[in-house]
Amino acid sequence: MRLITHNMLKCHVKNCTDPDKQFPLRFKDAKLEQIEAERNDEFLVRMLPRIEWAALATTANELGIELPKEVPANPADDDAFLQGLHTAIMEMHVKEGSMLCKGCGHEYKIAKGIPNMLLAEHEI
Amino acid sequence: MGKDPVADTLELGSAAKEAQYVHGVYAAIAGHFSATRYKAWGRVHGFLAGQGAGSVGVDIGCGNGKYLGANPRVHVVGVDYSSELAGICGARGFDSVVGDGLALPLRSGAFDFAISIAVIHHFASAERRAAAVREALRVVRPGGEALIYVWALEQHGRRRFDADSQDYLVPWVVPGGGAGGDAVYHRYYHLFRQGELEALVEAAGGCTIVDAGYEKDNHWVVARRTGSSPQHGS
Numbered sequence: 001m002r003l004i005t006h007n008m009l010k011c012h013v014k015n016c017t018d019p020d021k022q023f024p025l026r027f028k029d030a031k032l033e034q035i036e037a038e039r040n041d042e043f044l045v046r047m048l049p050r051i052e053w054a055a056l057a058t059t060a061n062e063l064g065i066e067l068p069k070e071v072p073a074n075p076a077d078d079d080a081f082l083q084g085l086h087t088a089i090m091e092m093h094v095k096e097g098s099m100l101c102k103g104c105g106h107e108y109k110i111a112k113g114i115p116n117m118l119l120a121e122h123e124i
Numbered sequence: 125m126g127k128d129p130v131a132d133t134l135e136l137g138s139a140a141k142e143a144q145y146v147h148g149v150y151a152a153i154a155g156h157f158s159a160t161r162y163k164a165w166g167r168v169h170g171f172l173a174g175q176g177a178g179s180v181g182v183d184i185g186c187g188n189g190k191y192l193g194a195n196p197r198v199h200v201v202g203v204d205y206s207s208e209l210a211g212i213c214g215a216r217g218f219d220s221v222v223g224d225g226l227a228l229p230l231r232s233g234a235f236d237f238a239i240s241i242a243v244i245h246h247f248a249s250a251e252r253r254a255a256a257v258r259e260a261l262r263v264v265r266p267g268g269e270a271l272i273y274v275w276a277l278e279q280h281g282r283r284r285f286d287a288d289s290q291d292y293l294v295p296w297v298v299p300g301g302g303a304g305g306d307a308v309y310h311r312y313y314h315l316f317r318q319g320e321l322e323a324l325v326e327a328a329g330g331c332t333i334v335d336a337g338y339e340k341d342n343h344w345v346v347a348r349r350t351g352s353s354p355q356h357g358s
Contacts, residue, residue, distance in 0.1 A: 005201045005219040008180070008234045012227050023231060035217075043197060046178020050236065108229075114214045116207065116222045117229035121139075124227050 001113055003065075004047070004089040007056050009115070011101035013123045021103030024055035028107070030063055030097035039086045045076045051089075060088045127308060129283060132291035138248035145293060145312035146246045147205055153309055154208035156298045158188035167339055168241055169194055171271045171346070179236040184225050184260055185243030189213030192220070198236075203228065225256045230263045232353075238263060238270040242342065245274040245313050248291075253314065257328045261347065261354040269334070269348045272325065277315040279341040290315045316343050330354035 011022035053071055060067040065088045072078045075085075099108045099115060106123070109116050134141060150157065168191060175181060177197040186192060186202030187209050193200075193216075202220030204210045213220035223229050225243060238260050247253045260270050277290055285292060293310035301307030321343045322336055331347040331354070338344070 001214075001219050001221065004180070004199055005221070008182070008201055008230050009221070010229060010231050012229045040197070043178045043199075046176065047180055047199065048178075050178075050180040050234065052231075112211060112214060114207065114210050114220060114222060117203075118205070118222055118224055119227065124224070 001094050001110065001115055002089055003056060003060060003063075003092060003094075004051070006059060006094070006099075007051055007089075009099070009117070011103060011106055012117075013101065013104050013106050013119060016101060016104035016106065018103050022101055024052070024059050025099035025101055025108065027059065027063060027094065028098050028100050030110075031095045032063060033093045033095050034087070034091050035093055037086070037090045039083070039090075041076065041082055044082050044085055044090075048075060056089070063092070063094075065092060127295050127297055129285060129292045129294045129313075130310075131286070131289040132293050132312060134293075138252055141248040141312055142246065142252075145310055146248075149296060149309040149311045150206040151208050153296050153298060154188075154206060154212065156301065157296070158209065158212050161188050161190055164190055164194055165241070165273075165340065167344065168239060168271065168273070171237075171239065171269075172198070172200075175237055180234070181237040181239065182228075182230065182235045182263060184228065184238060184240045184256075185246075186210075186213060186220060187241075189216055189218045189220060191239060191241065192216075192218040201230075201235075203230075225259060226252060228259045228263055232262050233265040233349075235263050236265060236268045238268075239272075240270065241273045242275065244272060245316065246311070248312055248314065254324055254327060257324050258354040261325075261328055261331050261349060264349045266349045266351045269346055270331070271344065271346050272321065273342045273344045274316045274321055275313055276338060276341050276343045277317050278338070279315075281341045283341070285315055290317065318343065321345050328354045 057067045095113045172194045179198040181200045202213045203223040207222045210220040210222045296309045298307040334348045335346040
């Protein structure tokens, strides 16, 4: 799983409803693997509105991946920014570890790059 | 049970029925299912191809991920209840998560589009099918679209169903998969009548139906999210 996908995930345990805590999920013991991918600037610039930037930047920094705190004024013209973004969201894969909810503490395991987001019956 | 569909008369709760006759079966047949599911449906492909560069979408019930890479200019997140199928997507290099269509682990309005292809007919009650539609719509941003396909009761292909019942156990045969020959697994399906999917989507609210039709034994709908939210789900 890449960070672009992680940026879409939130905790969905029934009584965990504080939007400031159920997102983003915080990685624990994350094992990363970088897999080279072709950079597509049009894709990167156009998908920016779909990203919750503060959450992405915080998450990336926690994993030791550098991203600026804010999106630059003209991202399309900022090669260094685009390269960093490309690496962070399209090349870095979280292969093992887990994700923790800051609200309810639920732990979502990640195995072979696939997070298991299923809940027990009483959590739905 | 043999190799023909049989009307569902099981005395089981909906969740238990799905656990045994949907999730359990996909866990068992994932490899064979995936090996036979490589052809993309034309209309689904067209819907995906029509999404602008940089769009982010979700394939709810993504199976083996045959649509996840259909448009290289967009990013699609796969969700499937089956860890076996999600694993197949992952091995193919796609991002996928194991998740439940009744409680998607996804931000509301996060996606430009959603697809749900041949999935919602596996939910074993009207309430659960309605909840699955609401969830699919919830995660799409206002102005974004969801494409939903379900099996039709009115089938013209090789399978024929008696219009007296809409709930069936439909066999999946793995040739040579059993001890004494073929292995036969039964999957639960609710077959949708003409107009039933549109009614379900309209009842969910928060969207307008922009296109609908029938193709290859399926009813399909394209719904566009409006500014208001779908009715609160389960």
